[in-house]
Amino acid sequence: xDQVTQSPEALRLQEGESSSLNCSYTVSGLRGLFxxxxxxxxxxxxxxxxxxxxxxxxxxxxxxxxxxxxSFLHITAPKPEDSATYLCAVQPNDYKLSFGAGTxxxxxx
Amino acid sequence: xxxxxxxxxxxxxxxxxxxxxxxxxNLGHDTMYWYKQDxxxxxxxxxxxxxKELIINETVPNRFSPKSxxxxxxxxxxxxxxxxxxxxxxxxxxxxxxxxxYTFGSGTRLTVV
Numbered sequence: 001x002d003q004v005t006q007s008p009e010a011l012r013l014q015e016g017e018s019s020s021l022n023c024s025y026t027v028s029g030l031r032g033l034f035x036x037x038x039x040x041x042x043x044x045x046x047x048x049x050x051x052x053x054x055x056x057x058x059x060x061x062x063x064x065x066x067x068x069x070x071s072f073l074h075i076t077a078p079k080p081e082d083s084a085t086y087l088c089a090v091q092p093n094d095y096k097l098s099f100g101a102g103t104x105x106x107x108x109x
Numbered sequence: 110x111x112x113x114x115x116x117x118x119x120x121x122x123x124x125x126x127x128x129x130x131x132x133x134x135n136l137g138h139d140t141m142y143w144y145k146q147d148x149x150x151x152x153x154x155x156x157x158x159x160x161k162e163l164i165i166n167e168t169v170p171n172r173f174s175p176k177s178x179x180x181x182x183x184x185x186x187x188x189x190x191x192x193x194x195x196x197x198x199x200x201x202x203x204x205x206x207x208x209x210x211y212t213f214g215s216g217t218r219l220t221v222v
Contacts, residue, residue, distance in 0.1 A: 031207065032207065032208075034210050034211075036210075036213075041215075041216075042215055042216070043113075043199050043201075043213030043214050043215045043216050044152070044199075044211075044213045045213070046209070046210035046211065046212065049208070049209065049210055085150065087152065089152075091207050094165075095140075095157075095164075095165075095206075095207050096154055096157070096165055097142075097154065097207075097211060098154075099151065099152040099153075101149065101150060101151050102150055
């Protein structure tokens, strides 16, 4: 069965303090790995898709990387508006997205 | 112009009642999904439809029945509601190949009392 484990569960950062979130996975045949951001009371918002080991994608202060067993979401010099829950999901060959439990990031000014 | 819209946003109902949640997408996607997010924030897939055809049906009680009248709509009907059905239900849509991710609605918070 596909498994997605995210760590840490929660992360409290000072504004400007860079850090990384981890997503480790086991899946039979990875079509893609997805990162989403979820704000309280809202649906997940798509950030990135990574398809193969070694791939990297960037968007503003966020950078996602992928290896054969895990993905990292790096947050560089975060701002309070980066506070959210970040969700990782894997898509195996049957197209079904399986989500991790998320990492809740709080950035203090 | 909302891409994936769900109604209602909040639903409070008594045990034993029957209720429906509606979802519509205007992105031209072929595939739509229902996900359940429990109190621990875990998102779990329930159903998926591709061009009105059911393609994923996870282990969900048969009190839950999805219906897709056309590829832009996917509704969820729940019979005989139980306390454990309380959760946030998200509708999502994507291209058939899942590229560019799924687009989620803003969720329906269902509370069964």
